[in-house]
Amino acid sequence: MSNRERSWSEGVKSRVSRKEFLKAGAAVAVGVGLGDALVRVEHRGEGVVAFAGPEGSIVVDTLKCAGCQSCMLACSLGHTGLENLSMANICITQESFVGYPDDVAAHVRGRCDLCANTPFWNEQGGVGGKQACVEVCPMRAVEFVPA
Amino acid sequence: MVPLSEPTEELVTKLLSPVGAGEHLVGLKMTPMSGVQQYPIHGFRQAVNFLRLDSAGEVLAMGPRASIPYVEPKVLERWVAEVFGDTDLADAIREATNRGNYYVERMDSIRELMEQRLSQCEAALRDESTV
């Protein structure tokens, strides 16, 4: 299987659909296990979703999100040196024909390392450092909150 | 603001009726970064409605989302005088134009005058209907 084909089928298998995690209801912790880290998803109301790991949470305000996917491009670029939406650990999905605020959803994969290991971005990442998605978001819709 | 004289019955009818062919006014709605649209105005009440202006503060806050409704004050004065025959209002518009320092200041005063005239017409209609 070529690299291109592999990433396509992996993308389909590993995606958690918006309906699946919304089924869990508001402000309820859902355990989603992808890779090594367990990510707890917390809906904090008013479109704010936190993806919590042991070291802290990536918090996304989905009402502010412009759907530009810059966070995804930055994540992919910093970690792999490539621009590939499938390789991003943060995932913004959106739908053109749906009304606000249901047109955008966010998800962060368990393998998110808070940019601790970004060979293609010369910034200190990790808990005490910077996260590419946070830095690049033009709407200031993404933040990292340490545990 | 000096009050306008009471309009005659004939003037009230004219001001509250649509204008004739070729007599409409063309307002321009200016929306920064998004262009300018023609706004055809076929009656006096429509002109008053068109000239709703955001305050300078609102425009500063909204920036490119604000719109300025533009009608050249001298043309508005001419329209009021020639199409409706309301020389009293036209004179007041001219005075407000000369007094103001910039467009919005002028148009704020002009709109007040036009609203005053519209209220007079509506009051006259109400008086008629109660007779």
Next chain:
Amino acid sequence: MAGYSGEILRINLTTSQVTTISTADYEEWGGGHGIGTALFWDLIPDKTLTDGFDPANVVTIMSSPLAGTLVPAAGGRTEVQGIGTDAYPTCWFTRSNFGGRFSPMLKYAGWDGIVIEGKASSPVWIDIRDYSVQILDAGSLWGKDTWQTQTEIWDFVSPGCGPGGPGFGARSAPAVLTIGAAGENQTRMGSLIHDAGNGAGQGGFGGVWGSKNLKAISVLGTGAVQVADPNALMDARLWSKDYGWDPNNPVPPMWMLSAFGGMTGSAIYGTPDIPRRSQGCLSCHRACRSRRQGANGNESSCFDMGMYNAYDQMAHGGAMTEVTFQGADLSQKYGINNVAVHGALVWLHNLHSQGIAGPGLEIDTDLPFEELGELSFLEEFIERIVNSQEIGQYLAEGNARAAEALGRLEQDLATGTLPLQYWGYTHHYDARTQVDWGYSSIVGSRDANQHDFNWPCYWMPSMTILYGLEPPVPAEYLAQMVATACQPYGDPMMADYSDEGIYSEHMAKTVAWSRHYSGFWKQSLLLCDWAYPDIFNYYGPGMMGLTPQAEPMFFHAVTGQNLTFEDGMEIGRKVWNLDRAIWTLQGRHRDQEVFADYTYDVPNVPGFSSHEVPYVMPTYEDGVWDYRPVWGRSLDRDSFELWKTSFYELEGWDSATGWPTRSTLESLGLGYVADELEAHGKLGG
């Protein structure tokens, strides 16, 4: 070749043959319009063709090396070129472009662009999934509106990705470009639509696709774009963030009538009483559109809503209603150019107001003008155009041809009743005041629609002065900003819009600069016109924008190529000359480059039945720079002709004809272009 995918798809609809072209053969042209035009030059059998509906027309749909990357306001645009169908009297080779996610998806699929040739024998759509390319029967899609078409293709390609489906999300739904009824029925107002509100509107490419029986192109890509220096790209992106709108920094938005630093959501009409988000194309920080609660007007902006907004307000006591947004949606679904529709509405309403259009009148139409401003009127109006019914049978041929057929063209262009100022395109910004817009349009192929000087030199001073406010920078300083940004000319007098300045050689530089900058940096690398060039920016040091620093920085980071800003301008000049050569072969002569008569004969004074507004612009008079009102003037024919001569001389073209010369073309490596012009007797002397 970092940034590029390496191959261009070539699809012949007549033979159903799918082949590829190596991007390396065209890399010197940059991308987008540059490569698209060079491909057109090489592949069109007859460059004198002026019929956009002819199967021999070649359409190129191009991405750029920056598409699909983190370059701000450059990741998402797609450029389309070919012979158009809407310009009057000649359908020039022309261009349009649109935002969203189509070109990034194309790059992720492994393609730098698509060439479309020939004509299918029956309706087809093209299904691209990475390296798999199929031409499929579109019988079941033909007749469906653009939104329905897309959602059906989404479900076909990625089952469950339609609205409400479990696979919700743009990542797995393909990016689709499609036509609606306006294109299918080969009107001259047809556009290409992508997602809810991205449109290649001007030029009439919808009808071109309709004539080729091409309904849609769908792309799904799972690959990656290689970036030469990822760290440099991240650094550049984060550096540019300081020039972008900061929602947490209370800068008065009115001062942000700037390109790169403009307020998000600034292309949206109306007040925020309906909850909405600012929404952006891929990687765009400007997020100039919106998605709204209730979904009316999703991803529409600017003229999409300007098309019908004034009539909506007129009919509803001055209030903007959902009709404005639903009207925008109608134009997207029908795939009709809303700028052209707006021009038609203005014209017919003017005629109706003058007692000329109506039942039994000179222009006999039973259009329900009493409903003008309601959605029902707009839907009826568009239906008549796309189906060539009643008055629509004329309008389907475009506004200018409609007026010609109805015997009104000359008189209505003389007064401005028919507001088509350049090449039959609807009046956008005014050739009498912000002259560079009009000039650039008339020496080009269409409404130029390049906002380079429009925001800093027109909107910024005009809006502030109408409100009695001090502009953020004095006129002289703005002129210095123009000089700083507009390399290699570096001439502050390029910002002089005085009565004398508008005919000067400085204004020739203003137009030439815009065409060269657009030729490469904007239309070939696909930097969005809503962010670049950035001349005035409140956030910048000394309020200077990030042009000319940013453009080569981003290009180098992605491609690894060491191109200076000036190098890029020279490539843009080359692209511009290739455009010019094509128009020359199509029959262009300087004598045709004249505006509608009202430009010369009707002063720009807003009033009874005029349509322009106060323009307050930077001017240099009696040795003093200041912002002065420039409305109330018309263009002087003779002076404009002299300006044209100085412009042609600046470009190195023959001033008697406007044709490129051999020496100019050879200096750009286009000797073969000179040969072809010479063979046709069209080489400038």
